Amino acid sequence: MPSALIVDDEADARSVLKKILELFCPQVTDIDEAANGRDALRLASGTAYDLAFIDIKLKNENGIDLAKGISNYCNNIVFVTAFDEYAVRAFQTEAIHFLLKPVDPELLQQAVARGLAGNYRLNLLKDxxxxxxxxxxxxxxxxxxxxxxxxxxxxxxxxxxxxxxxxxxxxxxxxxxxxxxxxxxxxxxxxxxxxxxxxxxxxxxxxxxxxxxxxxxxxxxxxxxxxxxxxxx
The missing domain is CATH 2.40.50.1020 (LytTr DNA-binding domain)
Known part of the structure; x- marks a missing residue:
C-alpha cells in the first residue's frame, strides 16, 4: 500500500498534515513522521516510501539539502512551507510539488496523485x-x-x-x-x-x-x- 514520510520539526504541523492525508488521501495508508534530518534519513533508508513531505525550513537544517539525501530512497519529494520565498529554490529541484501552509487539501490530492501515478518526477525547471x-x-x-x-x-x-x-x-x-x-x-x-x-x-x-x-x-x-x-x- 502507498506510504509517506512527513518531515517537520513542529509536532503540530506533522499532526495536521497527517490528518489531512488521512481524510483526503485515504489511499496513503502508511504514514511515518520525522522531526529532523537524521531520523528522516534513517526512516527513508529502511523504507521505500512512495512520497516524502519535507518542510523546507527545519530547525538548524535546510530541507532542500535534506531532500537531496532522501531522494536516494524516495522518488517523489513534496516540499511544504509557510514561506513562499522558498518557491524559487524548490522549483530548482526535482520535487513533484510545492505546498504552502496551511495546506490546501485539493493541492495535496494533486501532489499525491502525481506521485502515485508512477515513477514520475516533475522537474519544474525542465526547459x-x-x-x-x-x-x-x-x-x-x-x-x-x-x-x-x-x-x-x-x-x-x-x-x-x-x-x-x-x-x-x-x-x-x-x-x-x-x-x-x-x-x-x-x-x-x-x-x-x-x-x-x-x-x-x-x-x-x-x-x-x-x-x-x-x-x-x-x-x-x-x-x-x-x-x-x-x-x-
Whole structure:
C-alpha cells in the first residue's frame, strides 16, 4: 500500500498534515513522521516510501539539502512551507510539488496523485528557468533565451522578444543549471542558444545571432563551441 514520510520539526504541523492525508488521501495508508534530518534519513533508508513531505525550513537544517539525501530512497519529494520565498529554490529541484501552509487539501490530492501515478518526477525547471528579481519571479523558457551575458556576480538574459533581464547570479551558475546541448559557451562572458545563431565567423572569432548581434568567440573555447554547434545542426 502507498506510504509517506512527513518531515517537520513542529509536532503540530506533522499532526495536521497527517490528518489531512488521512481524510483526503485515504489511499496513503502508511504514514511515518520525522522531526529532523537524521531520523528522516534513517526512516527513508529502511523504507521505500512512495512520497516524502519535507518542510523546507527545519530547525538548524535546510530541507532542500535534506531532500537531496532522501531522494536516494524516495522518488517523489513534496516540499511544504509557510514561506513562499522558498518557491524559487524548490522549483530548482526535482520535487513533484510545492505546498504552502496551511495546506490546501485539493493541492495535496494533486501532489499525491502525481506521485502515485508512477515513477514520475516533475522537474519544474525542465526547459525553463525561474529568475527572481526584487519585484517578481520571471519564468523564461529555454526557447525564449537567445544568449546570456555574465558580468561578475550578475547575468543578463537577452530574449527573443528583444528584452533583457538581469539577475544576481553569475554565468557559471546558469550554465550548470541549464545543462542543455542547445546552449554553449563562446566566451567566458557569453552563453549562447545555438539555435539562434545565423553565422559563425571562425577566422574573425565572432558569432552572428539571428537579430544581428555580434558575440565574441575566445580562442580557448572556439573549437568546442564550433563542435557543439555542428553537432546540433
Amino acid at each position: 525553463r528557468l525561474f529568475l527572481r528579481t526584487k519585484e517578481r519571479i520571471n519564468v523564461l523558457k529555454y526557447e525564449e533565451i537567445q544568449y546570456i551575458v555574465g558580468d561578475g556576480n550578475y547575468a543578463t538574459f537577452h530574449t527573443t522578444n528583444g528584452g533583457s533581464l538581469m539577475v544576481s547570479r553569475n554565468l557559471a551558475y546558469y550554465e550548470k543549471l541549464i545543462d542543455s546541448p542547445v546552449f554553449a559557451r563562446s566566451h567566458q562572458s557569453y552563453l549562447i542558444h545555438l539555435q539562434f545563431i545565423s553565422e559563425i565567423m571562425v577566422a574573425n572569432h565572432l558569432v552572428i545571432m539571428d537579430d544581428g548581434t555580434k558575440i565574441p568567440i575566445s580562442r580557448r573555447l572556439r573549437d568546442p563551441f564550433v563542435k557543439a554547434f555542428m553537432q546540433l545542426k
